Amino acid sequence: LTEAEFIAALRALPLHNGAMALADDAAHLGEWVLTKDLIAEGVHYLAADPPGDVAWKLLATNLSDLAAKGAAPVGAMLGYALGDDTFDRAFLAGLGEACATLGCPILGGDTIRVEAPRVLSLTAIGRTERRVLRSGARAGDALWVTGTIGDAGAGLAIAKGEVGPGALLAAYRRPIPRLAEGRVLANRANAMMDVSDGLLIDAARMAEASGLAVKIDLDAVPLSAEYRAFRGQDRVARLAAATAGDDYELLFALPEGEPASVAATRVGRFAEGHGLSVFDSEGEVPLPSTPGYMHGTSG
């Protein structure tokens, strides 16, 4: 089955109310928020990626899901496939740095030993006082995004061999989840999610979940100085940034005219209707056939 077919079939099983009908990135149990990711070598990370960075990213991507709920991290359950000693030790060192830096202790887990490819799993638990979903955007809301877009996608190209700025590689390998921003925004945003598969596809998902159309101003998409130096800032470079994955920035909807109150950029607007459209100073931008980064079938 495809992921979409599997999730549709899963909806026919007994579902907890807190599963939010499997339409969101996290589950809610009272004030607790749970999110789970499975990653596989060669699919979600490169076999050549440093093991410490793999560990960092495994925790950081789950914490990004918590950030999008405005939740503070509480702990993580790790599922680990044991490998050679060098990998295991470097993984543990990176995980320790991530736990300490991002403020998320280990709660427990399980280990297995299997043949390659290695599969790793993490369930992160957070706590929040307010539920913010991706489905709450209203017609007329402005769409905002934190930070800059496209750095991690460019970093992936550098990890694969292109020569480019170290800051872009770092954005790909050691993303920093927007936990503080998420906690502030949870009390203000009508809808929020993290940008994991690409700005355009994730904005389209927020619009679809909210029953609205969304229009993106491609010229407004925030690019870092390093990205502009590496890829430029013409339409092609901006489209590449907005369709690359792994940004782990927060995408959120606020009533038009309200300030973001965190460092963020207004990149679009919701309206009645449905679908995604993209404009820049030259007019409407034809959408690429692949509007985001798809890890096989994984979200």
Added chain:
Amino acid sequence: LTEAEFIAALRALPLHNGAMALADDAAHLGEWVLTKDLIAEGVHYLAADPPGDVAWKLLATNLSDLAAKGAAPVGAMLGYALGDDTFDRAFLAGLGEACATLGCPILGGDTIRVEAPRVLSLTAIGRTERRVLRSGARAGDALWVTGTIGDAGAGLAIAKGEVGPGALLAAYRRPIPRLAEGRVLANRANAMMDVSDGLLIDAARMAEASGLAVKIDLDAVPLSAEYRAFRGQDRVARLAAATAGDDYELLFALPEGEPASVAATRVGRFAEGHGLSVFDSEGEVPLPSTPGYMHGTSG
């Protein structure tokens, strides 16, 4: 690293208090209990096992960890490796039966698509009012076990081609976690855990965690009529039962003389000292070199 080395290294990372120093099978967050298992084809289940049974067992074994904490199931987060449509549909059907029968709805999860061997993950969340650990046994306590022992081990032999009773195969493929018994016992037992790797090794683990010795009466180990018909009940048959895995019965310590108050059998006694010893009517029983079933390095 071995699993023990990995867990020891993990203890050096930032740990949540509820991790119980990674010495137990579950983590505690207030009244919530979390447990996680990762299973791999060819390691924890056979490639020929029916997919619906794989799903059932994945949920049931996690719920058995909750049962050992006296916790009622709240929900499950599933990590699923997508495969061919036939497997996926049969897996979902079995998971639905397990969710409905065992009383645990789906909370969320993640899917990936990777090359074989398939790896699956589940995090189960439960709720309990009392913490019962494996480390609370006291010198003089009696050791009890629910149900019968060895059925699943015999069922594994049948799954691999031996001819034998269907009830044993069912015990291997569709274990029933002792949730009701666990909730009753959580208020009475000094220590509790589930029997996942074998009665002898798990009893030895409870004794070690409690800083005690344990002595098992092999003649008392409860065997089903089907097991006795299949393997007999001599010392060899009893040792085979007590060193096979996958029973998912509850093992618990009660003050000597107190009734179990659930269907269970007294199989041993804790004493000052350390280590495991096994006796039957003929005297001390030499311990096998492998006192339990080890899934590679997984617990």
